[in-house]
Amino acid sequence: ATPTSIMVGTGRAAEMGVLFRKGDALQLLQESTVVALDKTGTLTAGKPALTDMIVLPSRDVADVLRLVAAVEGKSEHPIAEAIVADALAKGLGLPEVDGFDSITGYGVSARVDGHAVLVGADRLMTREGVDLGALSAQGEALARKGKTPLYAAVDGQIAAVIAVADPIKPSTPAAIAAFHALGLKVAMITGDNQRTAQAIASELGIDHVIAEVLPEGKVAALEGLRVGDGKLTFVGDGINDAPALAAADVGIAIGTGTDVAIEAADVVLMSGDLVGVVNAFDISQRTMRNIR
Numbered sequence: 001a002t003p004t005s006i007m008v009g010t011g012r013a014a015e016m017g018v019l020f021r022k023g024d025a026l027q028l029l030q031e032s033t034v035v036a037l038d039k040t041g042t043l044t045a046g047k048p049a050l051t052d053m054i055v056l057p058s059r060d061v062a063d064v065l066r067l068v069a070a071v072e073g074k075s076e077h078p079i080a081e082a083i084v085a086d087a088l089a090k091g092l093g094l095p096e097v098d099g100f101d102s103i104t105g106y107g108v109s110a111r112v113d114g115h116a117v118l119v120g121a122d123r124l125m126t127r128e129g130v131d132l133g134a135l136s137a138q139g140e141a142l143a144r145k146g147k148t149p150l151y152a153a154v155d156g157q158i159a160a161v162i163a164v165a166d167p168i169k170p171s172t173p174a175a176i177a178a179f180h181a182l183g184l185k186v187a188m189i190t191g192d193n194q195r196t197a198q199a200i201a202s203e204l205g206i207d208h209v210i211a212e213v214l215p216e217g218k219v220a221a222l223e224g225l226r227v228g229d230g231k232l233t234f235v236g237d238g239i240n241d242a243p244a245l246a247a248a249d250v251g252i253a254i255g256t257g258t259d260v261a262i263e264a265a266d267v268v269l270m271s272g273d274l275v276g277v278v279n280a281f282d283i284s285q286r287t288m289r290n291i292r
């Protein structure tokens with residue numbers, strides 16, 4: 001492509017809300033063979049809601065939810081917001097907590113009403129030596145439906161499994177179909193549960209899933225997707241995505257993203273969904289092949 005056609009291409013892209021921050025991104029997009037997508041906030045809305053709560057027969061549901069929501073009230077994770085919103089909607093008052101601790105990618109803990117409360121992924125329970133017992137199978141069943149299972153323990157004993165579900169953005173299925181039509185392999189990278197991620201990926205026809213990735217592991221997960229000389233495009237929205245956006249051959253930050261993500265990206269979308277990513281690929285192919 002000539003410098004003029006690249007100028008025309010980036011201009012046309014800008015009119016469609018696709019901002020190229022680096023000139024060579026148009027070329028590198030056309031050479032991409034893999035598009036890797038962050039799950040939460042990119043494929044999904046990033047606004048989970050509580051869908052299920054199963055407590056052991058020896059426990060009271062409202063009691064456990066009160067304790068759990070009190071701890072989550074100190075967390076800024078979207079999962080925490082979902083749990084707190086559910087407790088408040090049920091009219092529960094949240095007690096004071098102390099000794100709050102958050103372990104990225106695992107979950108949260110604190111003392112509430114004299115009890116030690118833990119809430120998080122199964123790996124948090126494993127790490128703290130809490131046996132999931134019969135709730136393990138229940139959590140796995142919820143995960144197979146594409147929901148994220150979180151476990152709650154009180155004083156070192158498993159008490160409940162809580163599921164949250166994050167709706168897939170309406171535009172996502174068509175975008176995945178368009179990536180496939182462009183000949184791209186589609187991958188998903190997420191910190192979420194392996195079974196949950198697999199269920200969502202199967203529903204969407206995603207080719208490759210890397211789940212239970214800690215924030216610091218995203219770049220390594222991305223590099224593992226490289227195939228030969230093919231270029232790698234990564235799409236994300238969050239603060240956690242900035243290193244992967246920078247490491248990819250083309251990093252695309254979607255519209256609702258944080259400033260940190262936008263700063264690390266080669267391409268920035270005005271819109272909050274994957275339609276802009278499809279447009280970016282489309283424009284790069286047309287420009288590089290000099291098609292009008």
Ligand code: ADP
Binds near residue numbers: 039076077079
């Ligand atoms: P992602 O952004 O892909 O969801 P995170 O690293 O933020 O990845 O979270 C990974 C997992 O850690 C979550 O799916 C959840 O199981 C657990 N987790 C993180 N924060 C919390 C929280 N506040 N309460 C309960 N679980 C949490």
Ligand code: MG
Binds near residue numbers: 038238
């Ligand atoms: Mg995200």
